[in-house]
Amino acid sequence: MENYENFITFGYWQYEVIRHAFGFTVAVFAASLVYFGMTANQAIQKYRTTFAISAVVMVSATIEIFQLWLMWDRAFVWDEAIRQMVRVEGEIFSNGYRYANWLIDVPMLLTQFLIVLQFTGRELFNRWWKLTGAGALMIILGYIGQYYEPQVAGFVEGSGAPFWFWGLLSWLTFFGLLFMANEAVKDGLPQLSPEARGAMTNAWKILVVSWFIYGFAYMVPAVPALAESDTFVVVRQLLYTFADVVSKTVFGVLLANVAILQSRSESHASG
């Protein structure tokens, strides 16, 4: 996947900030894995799955972002003549690993969301397949559209129409997903204890805001002024970094809190 990063030369700081962002993300996810492993025993048995899912999310993200880091390292080299980082002949940097990561994590995060909202049995399954199906479809549609990024940005001959076509389908799927998730929140919240409800509402808000960022980052190359700007490459990678840390770690910690608060109120009720 030839993302538009490959068509730009970078100042050293720009290259370095992106490399540090990868290093930061990998470290955050590896550290979060330890956190979820160590806090799981604060929740009662039936909520342990949410911690296990967070662990899956952390491992997959650590691996995929590490891949990006390796590619970034290999794909650019310092050119003393122009004092810029230029692409190494034959090497490519690709955001494709992000999509590979989301394809795992989006269904995982949505599953975790439904479990913490207290859905079980048939009701869980009915909501689960629609939500996770929409999530996976949204990512796959966007993944296909990504291949047309150099065209839409004007770096390569050819029509940018497929970028818009697949991107639009992905956006529509995203809105369907948000609608279903909102229904789940409405139906699930009253089943939670009053203390857990606040954390759950925050988790929902955080999901909406951080997930929108991914959709906006997709659109960046379609805006010529942004696509041609070396600084905007940095901004886009930082947007991904921010959205990743918030949608995986911050969201996961909030759901873990809901599970812990809920566990406490349930063991009080039974004891």
Ligand code: RET
């Ligand atoms: C795409 C394509 C363009 C339209 C939209 C998109 C949405 C992506 C989202 C990704 C979420 C990823 C998460 C990862 C966490 O680990 C596919 C970029 C709307 C919402 C939550």
